[in-house]
Amino acid sequence: MSxxxxxxxxxxxxxxxxxxxxxxxxxxxxxxQVFSRKEEKARHLAxxxxxSFTNDLAAVVSDADVYLIAVxxxxxxxxxxxxxxxxxxxxxxxxxxxxxxxxxxxAPFPRYGVFYPLQTFSEDRTPDFSKIPICIHAPAADDLAxxxxxxxxxxxxxxxxxxxxRAALHIAAVFVNxxxxxxxxxxxxxxxxxxxxxxLLLPLIQETAQRVQPDMDPSRMQTGPAAxxxxxxxARHLDSLRSDSDxxxxxxxxxxxxxxxxxNSIQHADRRNH
Amino acid sequence: MSxxxxxxxxxxxxxxxxxxxxxxxxxxxxxxQVFSRKEEKARHLAxxxxxSFTNDLAAVVSDADVYLIAVxxxxxxxxxxxxxxxxxxxxxxxxxxxxxxxxxxxAPFPRYGVFYPLQTFSEDRTPDFSKIPICIHAPAADDLAxxxxxxxxxxxxxxxxxxxxRAALHIAAVFVNxxxxxxxxxxxxxxxxxxxxxxLLLPLIQETAQRVQPDMDPSRMQTGPAAxxxxxxxARHLDSLRSDSDxxxxxxxxxxxxxxxxxNSIQHADRRNH
Numbered sequence: 222m223s224x225x226x227x228x229x230x231x232x233x234x235x236x237x238x239x240x241x242x243x244x245x246x247x248x249x250x251x252x253x254q255v256f257s258r259k260e261e262k263a264r265h266l267a268x269x270x271x272x273s274f275t276n277d278l279a280a281v282v283s284d285a286d287v288y289l290i291a292v293x294x295x296x297x298x299x300x301x302x303x304x305x306x307x308x309x310x311x312x313x314x315x316x317x318x319x320x321x322x323x324x325x326x327x328a329p330f331p332r333y334g335v336f337y338p339l340q341t342f343s344e345d346r347t348p349d350f351s352k353i354p355i356c357i358h359a360p361a362a363d364d365l366a367x368x369x370x371x372x373x374x375x376x377x378x379x380x381x382x383x384x385x386x387r388a389a390l391h392i393a394a395v396f397v398n399x400x401x402x403x404x405x406x407x408x409x410x411x412x413x414x415x416x417x418x419x420x421l422l423l424p425l426i427q428e429t430a431q432r433v434q435p436d437m438d439p440s441r442m443q444t445g446p447a448a449x450x451x452x453x454x455x456a457r458h459l460d461s462l463r464s465d466s467d468x469x470x471x472x473x474x475x476x477x478x479x480x481x482x483x484x485n486s487i488q489h490a491d492r493r494n495h
Numbered sequence: 496m497s498x499x500x501x502x503x504x505x506x507x508x509x510x511x512x513x514x515x516x517x518x519x520x521x522x523x524x525x526x527x528q529v530f531s532r533k534e535e536k537a538r539h540l541a542x543x544x545x546x547s548f549t550n551d552l553a554a555v556v557s558d559a560d561v562y563l564i565a566v567x568x569x570x571x572x573x574x575x576x577x578x579x580x581x582x583x584x585x586x587x588x589x590x591x592x593x594x595x596x597x598x599x600x601x602a603p604f605p606r607y608g609v610f611y612p613l614q615t616f617s618e619d620r621t622p623d624f625s626k627i628p629i630c631i632h633a634p635a636a637d638d639l640a641x642x643x644x645x646x647x648x649x650x651x652x653x654x655x656x657x658x659x660x661r662a663a664l665h666i667a668a669v670f671v672n673x674x675x676x677x678x679x680x681x682x683x684x685x686x687x688x689x690x691x692x693x694x695l696l697l698p699l700i701q702e703t704a705q706r707v708q709p710d711m712d713p714s715r716m717q718t719g720p721a722a723x724x725x726x727x728x729x730a731r732h733l734d735s736l737r738s739d740s741d742x743x744x745x746x747x748x749x750x751x752x753x754x755x756x757x758x759n760s761i762q763h764a765d766r767r768n769h
Binding site for chain 2 (some may be wrong): 274291294295320339340341343346348349352353354356378380382385386388389390391392393394395396397398399400401402403404405406407408409410411412414415416417418419420421422423424425426427428429431432433435436438439440442443444445446447448451453454458461462467468469470472474475477479481483
């Protein structure tokens, strides 16, 4: 690894690719080129970061040190396959996905890795990138050092994570992001169905997230009808959700799971005391 | 209603009662007396707000204008029943619960209502009370005006909400607080099982909550395997959750519900276009 910043090509200009490209540029690591199948997206990001752009994988620069693949999971293997026919200078190729094993890059490229920023990216929000955990992995020590150096220039939170760990992390992200957002959506519909403004729930949503602590199991703060075994309230809620089978099923499943957790922790404490 | 601030007695000194009592005092409406079954709790809050205290319902002051009942849901009716044998000056009696109908107070008291601050209260966190929605209800216009006046001195977000609306609000609060917190707990266990620090998920948890907008259905921001119909990832996740029947069931239920929602919105758009 030279003292000069590595030359980076960014393959993909969706939400994650765009935010990553902007952050790279803000940290003095502007990609030399942006690829996107959609020329407009490639151009838009390239102009913002002072890079060239292309919508043709065959025209991707052949002299970058690192290629960051930021395309959808289902396209990573195909894009990598095509890229490998274009690049012959043995670069480091890493994807930025939580869901895809690093090993899909192993067949086309001797030097491969993962550079996964663990966050949900929206078009209209600029995240505080310095706080975003970047989860890196590469089988070769030199390549890992290169990714680590890159990551540490973008974020204060850099973690070496195996493929197996990253798979668990991605499932956990589905629970705390996708599923949580779906619960927010259910809250929205329960309120608007009764003519109530959704904003009533916003302080509760914010506080529920903000009181989560790095070193504490959130279950220790679990409250509500299920946590206190209040069967009467649970039964009343289930009854009023009967007209929507989805909400009813989710309410039941979540309540059962909370009850199970409480029972397990009671049994655990009981075993410890005897 | 006189120009003087109303004399308030606070019946209950748990988490919600304590935060409410402190806020009342901070807004120049310190309760004259605090009751709690647990004398220590009553004393602690009373000393903080300059009130008298008692752990005996028969010793509750008999000349307050408003009695705010801040005890557990399952105790409200009994506490109100006992109070009604002590108070003969026809005061306004309101509980602060989201879950209990106002009408449990109607039998013991001619003047009754609800004064429900919609937030989750912790012992060690001081919420920004000015943002907390206070949901009020009273059948008599004068009583409603009194509660409204009180609420507006504590918060910028005051809402007149019927019992039926409040019931829906409380169910929604269970979804976006209790169930969301349970999903955070699942995230915690998925990570710690793989030796990963829970703090990796915190920026994602915060961002997921912070991007929620007052006027937008959160479902419009729904992402993840279920939202994009990525059956391969869903199947892989379900397979790796097979050892925990709760997580497996929740994953399946939530994914099905998200898929249903997406299908409904596609059908809705299709109908609109034809």
